[in-house]
Amino acid sequence: MTDIATVTQQLLAQAGKVVSGKDEVVRLAWVAILSDGHVLLEDLPGVGKTSLAQTLGRLLSLDYQRVQFTSDLLPADVIGAQVYRRDQEAFQFHPGPVFTQLLLADELNRATPKAQSALLEAMEEGQVSSDGVTHALPVPFHVIATQNPQSQAGTYPLPESQLDRFFMRLSLGYPDLDSEKALLSGTRGRALLTELKPVLTADELQSLKADVGTVKVSDAVLSYVMRLVHSSRESGLCRLGLSPRGALALMTAARAMALVEGRRYVMPDDVQRVFPAVAGHRIQGQREHDTTILVKQLLDEVDVIAA
Amino acid sequence: MTQYVPIMRRVMPLSVLWVLLLVQGIMVLPFLFYMPLWLGAVFALVLIWRWRVTHGEMRQAPRSLIILSIMVGIGGLLLSGLRAYNLDSAVALCVLGYLLKSLEVMRRRDGIFQAYLGYFLTGIFLLYNYTPVGALIAIIMVLANTLALHAVTADQTFRWKRGTKLSLALMVAALPIMIAGFLFFPRLPPLWSIPNDERGAQTGMSDQVDPGSIASLAQSTAPAFRVQFDGDTPPRQQWYWRGTTLGEFDGRVWRAQFRDRNRFQWPRGQLPLAVSDADQFDYSVVLEATQQHWLYFLDWPTQIRGQDVYVLPDGRAARRNSLSQTYRYEAQSATSVNWQSEAGLQRYQRLPGQGNEALRQWGLELRQDVGSDAQYIAAILEHIRSEPFRYTLQPPLYPSADSLSDFWFDSRLGFCSHYASAVAYLARVAGIPSRLVGGYLGGTYNQSGDFIQVRQMEAHAWVEVWLNDRWQRVDPTAAVAPGRIDLNLDDWLSEDNPSDLPFGVRFGRNFGMLDGLGFWWDSVQYQWQVTILNYQQSNALGLLEARFGRINPWHAAAFMAAFLAVLGLLMAWFTGLLYLPRRSPEPWASLGRVERRYGARHPGETARDYLARLAYDYPGQREALARLAQLIDTLAYDPQATLDASRRRDLKQRVEACLAQ
Numbered sequence: 001m002t003d004i005a006t007v008t009q010q011l012l013a014q015a016g017k018v019v020s021g022k023d024e025v026v027r028l029a030w031v032a033i034l035s036d037g038h039v040l041l042e043d044l045p046g047v048g049k050t051s052l053a054q055t056l057g058r059l060l061s062l063d064y065q066r067v068q069f070t071s072d073l074l075p076a077d078v079i080g081a082q083v084y085r086r087d088q089e090a091f092q093f094h095p096g097p098v099f100t101q102l103l104l105a106d107e108l109n110r111a112t113p114k115a116q117s118a119l120l121e122a123m124e125e126g127q128v129s130s131d132g133v134t135h136a137l138p139v140p141f142h143v144i145a146t147q148n149p150q151s152q153a154g155t156y157p158l159p160e161s162q163l164d165r166f167f168m169r170l171s172l173g174y175p176d177l178d179s180e181k182a183l184l185s186g187t188r189g190r191a192l193l194t195e196l197k198p199v200l201t202a203d204e205l206q207s208l209k210a211d212v213g214t215v216k217v218s219d220a221v222l223s224y225v226m227r228l229v230h231s232s233r234e235s236g237l238c239r240l241g242l243s244p245r246g247a248l249a250l251m252t253a254a255r256a257m258a259l260v261e262g263r264r265y266v267m268p269d270d271v272q273r274v275f276p277a278v279a280g281h282r283i284q285g286q287r288e289h290d291t292t293i294l295v296k297q298l299l300d301e302v303d304v305i306a307a
Numbered sequence: 308m309t310q311y312v313p314i315m316r317r318v319m320p321l322s323v324l325w326v327l328l329l330v331q332g333i334m335v336l337p338f339l340f341y342m343p344l345w346l347g348a349v350f351a352l353v354l355i356w357r358w359r360v361t362h363g364e365m366r367q368a369p370r371s372l373i374i375l376s377i378m379v380g381i382g383g384l385l386l387s388g389l390r391a392y393n394l395d396s397a398v399a400l401c402v403l404g405y406l407l408k409s410l411e412v413m414r415r416r417d418g419i420f421q422a423y424l425g426y427f428l429t430g431i432f433l434l435y436n437y438t439p440v441g442a443l444i445a446i447i448m449v450l451a452n453t454l455a456l457h458a459v460t461a462d463q464t465f466r467w468k469r470g471t472k473l474s475l476a477l478m479v480a481a482l483p484i485m486i487a488g489f490l491f492f493p494r495l496p497p498l499w500s501i502p503n504d505e506r507g508a509q510t511g512m513s514d515q516v517d518p519g520s521i522a523s524l525a526q527s528t529a530p531a532f533r534v535q536f537d538g539d540t541p542p543r544q545q546w547y548w549r550g551t552t553l554g555e556f557d558g559r560v561w562r563a564q565f566r567d568r569n570r571f572q573w574p575r576g577q578l579p580l581a582v583s584d585a586d587q588f589d590y591s592v593v594l595e596a597t598q599q600h601w602l603y604f605l606d607w608p609t610q611i612r613g614q615d616v617y618v619l620p621d622g623r624a625a626r627r628n629s630l631s632q633t634y635r636y637e638a639q640s641a642t643s644v645n646w647q648s649e650a651g652l653q654r655y656q657r658l659p660g661q662g663n664e665a666l667r668q669w670g671l672e673l674r675q676d677v678g679s680d681a682q683y684i685a686a687i688l689e690h691i692r693s694e695p696f697r698y699t700l701q702p703p704l705y706p707s708a709d710s711l712s713d714f715w716f717d718s719r720l721g722f723c724s725h726y727a728s729a730v731a732y733l734a735r736v737a738g739i740p741s742r743l744v745g746g747y748l749g750g751t752y753n754q755s756g757d758f759i760q761v762r763q764m765e766a767h768a769w770v771e772v773w774l775n776d777r778w779q780r781v782d783p784t785a786a787v788a789p790g791r792i793d794l795n796l797d798d799w800l801s802e803d804n805p806s807d808l809p810f811g812v813r814f815g816r817n818f819g820m821l822d823g824l825g826f827w828w829d830s831v832q833y834q835w836q837v838t839i840l841n842y843q844q845s846n847a848l849g850l851l852e853a854r855f856g857r858i859n860p861w862h863a864a865a866f867m868a869a870f871l872a873v874l875g876l877l878m879a880w881f882t883g884l885l886y887l888p889r890r891s892p893e894p895w896a897s898l899g900r901v902e903r904r905y906g907a908r909h910p911g912e913t914a915r916d917y918l919a920r921l922a923y924d925y926p927g928q929r930e931a932l933a934r935l936a937q938l939i940d941t942l943a944y945d946p947q948a949t950l951d952a953s954r955r956r957d958l959k960q961r962v963e964a965c966l967a968q
Contacts, residue, residue: 216946234464236320265945268913300911305895 004208005262010199011059018055018192019048021179025170027260028277029056029144034256036209037167037249038123038143040108040281045148047172050104053144054193057102060205061198062140065100069111071154075118079128080135093130098122101138101202105145109155119143120162140205160240160284167249168274169281208259215255216265224268224304225251228275231302232283237294240284250278268304275299321361322465323458327418328357330455331409334425335402337444341435342399343387349380349406356410368410376407398431418459425452437632439835450474484874491866516553516561516724516745516768527763530595531747532603533833535758537589543749545642547606547769547780548761550746552621556735558659559710561728561743564621591637593836600625603746603761605640606780612637621742622778633836644777652773655740663732665712670736680739681774684781687733691726691786695719698726698788723748724768726783731770734781740773744780756830894942894950897962901935904966914939921965931964 008030015026029052032039041049050066057064067078080096097103098119105119122128123143127136145166147158163169175183200208225247233241242250253274258266276295285294332350339347356368368376380403389396405424412421429448433441453474458465532548553561588605602616602624611618613636615627626634658667673690677683702720705713711729714721721729727743734741748767750759769782895914902908905925908917918936922929938961941948948954 218944218946221944234320263945265947267915267940267944269915269940272911272913272916300909303910304913 004211004259007199007208008260014059014196014199015052015055018196019052019172020182021176022048022052022172025172026052026056028168028170028274031253031256031260031274032168032170032277033060033140033142033205034209034212034259035167035249035252036140037252038145038165040163040166040169041144041146041171042149042169042281043146043171043173047174049144049146049172050106051193052172053102053104055196056144058193058196059199060102061201062101062142062205063138064102064104065097066104066106067097068106069108069115071110071112073111073115075115076130078115078118079122079130082131091131093133093135095135098128099135099137101140101142103141103143105143107148108145109147109157111156113156116156116158116162119145120165124165140202140209160282163281164243164245166281168253168277170277212252212256212259214264215258217251217255218265220305221254221266221268221271224302225254225271227302228271228279228298231298232279235298235301237285237297238283239286240282242279242282246279246282250275253278272299320465323418324357324361324412326458326465326470327412327421327455328354328409330425330451331406331421333451334428334448335406337432337436337448338398338402338428341395342402343384343389345383345387346399346402346406349403353406353409373407373410376410377404380407394434398434401428401431415459419456422452422456422459425455437840439831442835442839446478450478453477487870491870516551516728516743529763530829530832531761531763531765532592532594533753533758533760533829533836534590534592534605534750535756535833535837537591539586539588540752540759541586541588541605541642545606546749546759547744547767547782548603548747548750549606549608549622549744550601550603551744552619552623552771553743553745554621554655555657556659556728556732556743558662558708561731563623564654587639587641589637589639591635591837593633593635593833594630596632596634597630600627600629602626602634602636602638604638606744606746607642607644608638608640609644610639633840635837635840652740655742655773656735656738658732658735662708663711665709666715666729666732667736669715670733673733674737680737680772683737684730684734684739684772684774687730688781688783688786691730691783696721696726696787698722698784723784726787727768727770730781730783731772734770734772742771744769744771748782748784751826751829753826753829753833755827756833758830758833760829760833894939894958897935897939897958900962901965914943918965928965931961931967935961935965 008027011030012023012026016023019026029039033056041052043049053066054064056062067073076096078096079098080094082091083094084090085092108116108119118128122137122141126139126141127134129135147155174180229242229247229250232238250271254266254270257270257274258264261270263270275298276292279298280291280295283291283294285291332354335346335350360368381400384396384399384403387399389399401424405421405428408417408421408424412418425448429445429452432448433445435441436444450471451474454470457470457473461470534548551563554564555562587609590605592603594602602611602613604611604624607622608624611624613626613634616624616636617627618624670687673686674683677686696719699720700722702714702722702725703718705711705718705725707713711732714725715729724743731741731743745766745768747761747765748769749765750761752759767784769780769784771778772781773779898908898914898917901918901921905921908914912920915936918932918939922932925932935958938954938958942950942954942958950958
């Protein structure tokens, strides 16, 4: 039995060498993976999205593939295609980059909806279909998709229903002063990646995931989650509240967070910690598109303790 | 399934606001029948305002506007003539406040307040209308307010079906409490009350009768009282319902004597009439609110059973307090009684010194022509029968000092009081003691309810003369309009005198089905008054007293207090069981002392966040605060931690460590 708190510490320490100063984001991404979820990284170019994905892949000893989404990308470019093999005189399925354990889908919103949905189906089902044949994806299978919120020209924003399939939406943001200084003064950059030591095997990861479900949730916490969820739907603050799938994700994430913190029970603090990442992309305000404020408002106004 | 208390403190969803407005409409509409109508306009304005606010076309009403509208509203009430401090103005003010409240209803707290105020108004409404219809409206009001309360507090989206079902269920659940309260709650006099002086003009016979007074009653189809006989019902010809006895005559107006009640009281309920061997009738009367004191009886009453009833020597019975709501009493009457010879008969012979000389002269001459007093009276009645006297509800006014002469010789048009007045006067001219009796004649027998309904239009006046050592009834109306005695007024009018009454008064007659419906409705109202409004608590108390001994108000109050306390405890237990997360309150409660010392926790702060914030502000306590946070978190959220005695002690110690300077 691997001690998850120790693993987490190792993971954060190792990842800190590459993406420094982003412990909380790494932790949340780690929580998402423990929860068997996919992550949407929404951020500006050049803040380390790819590095983060690669780091995680390496530390968790996951196969890593990257697909750059462009407007002329076809579904077959992602999931693979039937290729005619002359030597065997038959078509054979040639697996695409999706057949990996950790897939970085870079700039997902630049691809056409058709290509996007090919990926999203794979995320949802854990399998892909090509010419009527179903191919199972490897286990574990995680997607880290990135999108750039700034340049909207020539993009196809993900619809709400598909956003909901991402377990978390994270953003890295600019590094803080110290980290950036270290980054600039350093010379090795990505070369460090190759030096990272995996902190656990894929099998160990799977057993940790199974552990998440055993984390206890008391009535008090459950009712707090219910209040949060209901408030997002009923308070009039949001045009679109948290879906039941979102609520479920919130609960799972809170469990995983408790586990990461070395506890076997969930506290409201865990819920609050994962709430922005889990709920931010699933709710919509009445007017503004930025849900950061909305999420904060919900967290501020919903009483942690039942009256 | 655990349920969760809603915690959102902010605005209510739009749907709930609309429910509140609808409920407000339901509440206010019935009041408009009793309040200045422009309150309805206020509601319309509030409605429009809310509409525009919810569509983003207007801002939420600012405080200044609310204050302004309150002032304008109070001004309006003053202009509507509601000046005095009385029930009407107090209620109008309450309704106004209730209406204006919804200008600022925004948060759930406001909504809850509005619903509670609605319950209060429901109670008030019953002051204005306590008929079965009123009760039905009140039930609808209660349902509506419960619905509103549910809509405001529910943590789910409001749905009509679910809300209605829930309020119905709650009402059904409250029924046992309601019934217990109805049966056992002592009818204590109010501790304070708002004067009620402007409500309900007096109806029924008053203690003075001038010639026109009964005719105005005859225009009203409103019920006067209902009578139910225990055994046999006397024949219709004897349905003389006695109210006031009027012995003083000033030439125009007949007045009651014995105004000083205290001097002339007979012992409790005992009338000065001995029962002869004639038929006796037991009956109960449910008298509508008259705002007067008189009770009505079948002539002649021999016994009265009712609370606070006193009896006067001239055959009147009255209640100590004026009848501001329906009142039920039981009585016994006999068609003929033995009169004790009465002292002070000369008071019934007194005549005014002047006026009506011609009539007096006429009477004296007639008396000389006949052999006895009895023949004299008979001759008078014969005169009415043979001469062209006419009975009408719209007689001319007789304004002069010789009004009786004018009536008797010139116009000969009159109503019962004219005839009675003239005959009683003539009797006195001849030295025969006489007096006027005011009351009702006739009534309508209601088959389905087995009672007699007497309406205001059946008001009547007749004469009693002292002949052969007894008071004898003389009804001159029988001489001029015999049908009036045998039929009820309606039937008589429609047979003989179709054009005499305004059209509306006879509405409902001659329409077979409506008639039946009317009877049915009368019967429902009668049952309502007998069983609900005049519920004889003494019966229920009697049962209790037989068991527990004499019950005084203090006992009753103590009993009710105990009852309510038990009920409250039960409810607290149930709600506590249902609504509160079972384990968290206690660890959290320990935060209360910390909050009182260092300032309150923000709603969104977890215990750890809160204590961490305090630690930032009070670095000296950092250690203690962290220790407390750790324990609270464990106790509140770790399913394995139980709050046993040692933990509790630990918790208390850690709290005190935080508070130590």
